[in-house]
Amino acid sequence: MDQKIKSKETQNLIINNAFELFYKHGYNKTSIPEIIKGTGLSKGAFYHHFNSKKNIGEKVIDLTVRKRVYERMVVPLKNPDDAPVIPLLCDVFIKRIEGYSDLEKDLGCPANNLINEIGYSENSFRKMLRGIIDNWQLVMINLLEQGKIKGEIRKNIDTSATAIFLISAFEGVRGIRKVYDDDKILDEYLIAVKNYIEQLA
Amino acid sequence: MDQKIKSKETQNLIINNAFELFYKHGYNKTSIPEIIKGTGLSKGAFYHHFNSKKNIGEKVIDLTVRKRVYERMVVPLKNPDDAPVIPLLCDVFIKRIEGYSDLEKDLGCPANNLINEIGYSENSFRKMLRGIIDNWQLVMINLLEQGKIKGEIRKNIDTSATAIFLISAFEGVRGIRKVYDDDKILDEYLIAVKNYIEQLA
DNA sequence: AAAAAAACATTCTTATCAGTATGTTTTTGT
DNA sequence: ACAAAAACATACTGATAAGAATGTTTTTTT
Structure with a gap:
């Protein structure tokens, strides 16, 4: 044992x-x-x-990458105690980025790095990475629909579209930041995403 | 000769x-x-x-990747004949994506792929890729400021933030699409980005 | 037309990789 | 205590990489 x-x-x-x-x-x-x-x-x-190398790649994605995204981006949006929706979204898409270390800013998002490097090459990788995104999107849709019911989110908002848009911008800026030496790009993203989230109400 | x-x-x-x-x-x-x-x-x-390999990498980025982004994403936004701003943004961030071939959808954006794969590793690559993004952002800022003057864009819009936000979402979704087999994710992005662009007015 | 240089091809070197085969040591069940 | 199996280590194989060295052919210059 x-x-x-x-x-x-x-x-x-x-x-x-x-x-x-x-x-x-x-x-x-x-x-x-x-x-x-x-x-x-x-x-x-x-x-x-x-x-094999592929085998450890799968293990890393399943046990570490998936877990990281889940803990950092999914769990905070699960909202079991029914908190207001807008601040929750700000927590994940704004505060999260503000709290990153310099190294995390330089290296980008582990999940997005893998998606871009090997997302199309190996099918087992694709499936797992897709699952990570699907899961993330799903919890956001639930949160936004919940927000609609509570009157915190506009009724005409397309929740799945909004979810993908926020995720895309987040991952996109984390990639782009990698070729910059300072936080200018992140600061600009933060301004825009704040406006976008607030405009959902 | x-x-x-x-x-x-x-x-x-x-x-x-x-x-x-x-x-x-x-x-x-x-x-x-x-x-x-x-x-x-x-x-x-x-x-x-x-x-060296690094040398041809630089040539590819400078002569092909930079040119592609310039022709497809920068030139259409230069707006020499003073066209309305919102439709121009739709051209680049919506119509462009709708016109992609299946292969282009599967493989993502060449510039973004390189940014994510080697953006942080080699300094000469970084600089060139950064230049591509900088140039793209700049032409968007000019367009949006132009739109403000013409009364087509709200005065309280942060133009550099908006530019980076749109670029990030665009590159982000092109990356994420790589792990999907269908266009669901792109369609959702298109809905959200359309709303976002229209809300700039 | 001969010399020089540019545009290529062939061959070689050294390093490193993923993966295998075959060990040895440690742990476990009996 | 002992056999079996799991957890490791060492040594090897075959393939392929980046790049250098050295050749040959073609083009240009004079």
Whole structure:
């Protein structure tokens, strides 16, 4: 029984290391020798726990990338205690970005990076990344529909269109920010998205 | 003198081939042997005209990617004959997307793909890609300010923020579309961006 | 027409990759 | 305590990469 725990710990060690490298250098630029280098493990260990590079790619997306988006962007919008909708949207699409570290600004969004780098190449990756976006959009639609009922969101708002628009702008600006050295672009996005969200009421 | 033309033609042949491969498989996944394969040329020819992979990357960005964005997204917004602003924005951010081929939908935007894949890794790439976005944003700011004067755009609109917001949403949705098999996501974006643009008036 | 240079082709080098085969050590069930 | 299996390590294979070196052909200059 102790062995199962150790195995999971080793896998997580490798997965976490792989995630960091995928995030910093991209999936294609990251090699398996590089992934294990930071862990103190050997190639034999890696291939004992994962059967290919594609396999660890899937694990990273499922266990780390998906989890990150879920915790940061989906959970805050689930709104179990029925809070006002507009401030919730501001939390996720404005405050979230304001709280990023310089590194997170420089490197962009892990999910969006993978979508753009390998989103079209590998079908298993596509499906998982699509699931992440679908889930995000769904919780936003629910929130906005909820807002309509409560009279906080205009009745003529197309909720699924609004959701995709907000997600697109968010991911788009996080990508574009990568080629800039300062926060000018993010600040401009913040002004515009604030106006957009408020105009939903 | 004939030789100079031939040289340029060969370079363009290689550059065009490289662009297609970068677009389809990404910069890092594309090898120089692959690039020359489609041209009938040899590796010696390649390294006679370009001194490294980074070098052809720069040429592709400068001569093809920049030109594409300029012709498709910047020129239509330059508005020399003083046309109404809102329809012009619709042309670029709505009609443009509606006219894409299936392949263009699947593969996303070449500029945005490169921004996301190598935007942070190589400084010379960063600078050039940044220049493309800067130029795009600038022409939009001019157009919107022009629209304010003509009374077609609300006076309290932040033009640089609006420009980045539109660009971000456009590039964002083109990225996200890559993990989908149908146009649902694009259609939703189109509804939302139409409302957004019209609300600028 | 001969010399020089540009445009290519061929071959080679060195490095690194993903993945495999075959070990050794540690843990676990009996 | 011992056999089996899991968790690792080491060494290897074959493919492919970027780029350099060195060749040959074509074009240009004189």
